Amino acid sequence: MIFFNLFRRNFAIIFAAFIFITFLNSCGIWDPADARKIPANADERVKKNLEEGKGFTIMGGGKGGTTYQFASSNPMWRASLEILDFLPLANVDYSGGIISTDWYNEGTASDESIKITIRFLTNEVRSDGLKIIIHKKKCIIGQGCAVSKITSALENELQIAILKKAVIFEKELNSKKKKRRPEIK
Secondary structure, three states, X not given: OHHHHHXXXXXXXXXXXXXXHHHHHHOOOOOOOOOOOOOOOHHHHHHHHHHOOOOOOOOXXXXXXXXXXXXXXXXXXXXXXXXXXXXXXXXXXXXXXXXXXXOEOOOOOOOEEEEEEEEEOOOOOOHHHXXXXXXXXEEEXXXXXXXXXXXXXXXXXXXXXXXXXXXHHHHHHHHHHHHHOOOOO
């Protein structure tokens, strides 16, 4: 009982000591800095620390920052979405680099559907920059559906159409960049 009364009276001191010990513990072992390895410019130091995972920024941290890539700036991504705009999309993940359509049936054969998946292997406009996979689902009444991966001319046609459209988008993007920022020499 005496311990609890003492604890109640000195709660603020005990709590402050606990917080102090916690902060002191998080400091770790002191590692002296080598002036030869640390940039003299403050902006360069901040950038280096953030790249190494040291430090943090509050409210954006000022003029420096992370560069974000949006889907509208990637010609391959934009071209793929435009070419596949007639299909219902099931999964579109720009950061993962994948577009997957839902099962699609043109109405010619009511028991067959196709699903197209495009995987982006690079952000550059190249023929090997994307992989197109087509699955076919054939349903038989009473037996269920069978899904299989097929190889057809549609893969090649889609790839050519996407690459042609991506080249057009890339030219437009480059011409806009040149108009906005003339190079100073």
